[in-house]
Amino acid sequence: MFDNYGNNQAAQPQPPPSSPTRVVRFDKSYVQSTPGILKLVEIICNIVGFICIKVSPAWFSAFLYNLLYWAGNIITILLLVMYTFHLVEKFDKLPWLKFEFSFCVIMVLMYIGCSIFATTIAESAGYAVGFFGLCAIIAYGMDGYLKFKAYRRGLPPQ
Secondary structure (H helix, E strand, O other), X not given: OOOOOHHHOOOOOOOOOOOOOOOOOOOOOOOOOXXXXXXXXXXXXXXXXXXXXHHOOOHHHHHHHHHHHHHHHHHHHHHHHHHHOOHHHHOOOOOHHHHHHHHHHHHHHHHHHHXXXXXXXXXXXXXXXXXXXXXXXXXXXXXXXXXXHHHHHOOOOO
16 A cells, blocks of 8 residues: 555656856957948948038038937947847847848938938038948948848847
8 A cells, every 4th residue: 555655756847947148248249240340330421421411501401411310320339239248139039130120221211311412402511421321321221131131031130
């Protein structure tokens, strides 16, 4: 009746394996990668175009470009910091690639309009704004294309 009583005890359930902790750390290799370089180019084009538009006499195009500059720089710098410090891995439930692709598409469309508008109204400063706007269009377009390809392939954001 009581034979082998000690061996029939209920086994304690094993704790689930812990997921690897996602550590916030500085990673300078992201700045040396293609998306990091594109983000730096986007920031530089935003700043130089902003300086050029402030020199131009056209106040309306300066107002529009000012809005585009601040929105683009704040979000691009925020994304650069989030990727550089691996904060994207901490918030992996968010659709980062979709967000960044849509941001790049919006920035390309806004830069097309603002650069054309600044080039047609202002003289020499407007041409410089148009050139740096074109550089920003290329950088944002390439960044958006890379994000779209990564999303379609099912890759993680980082």
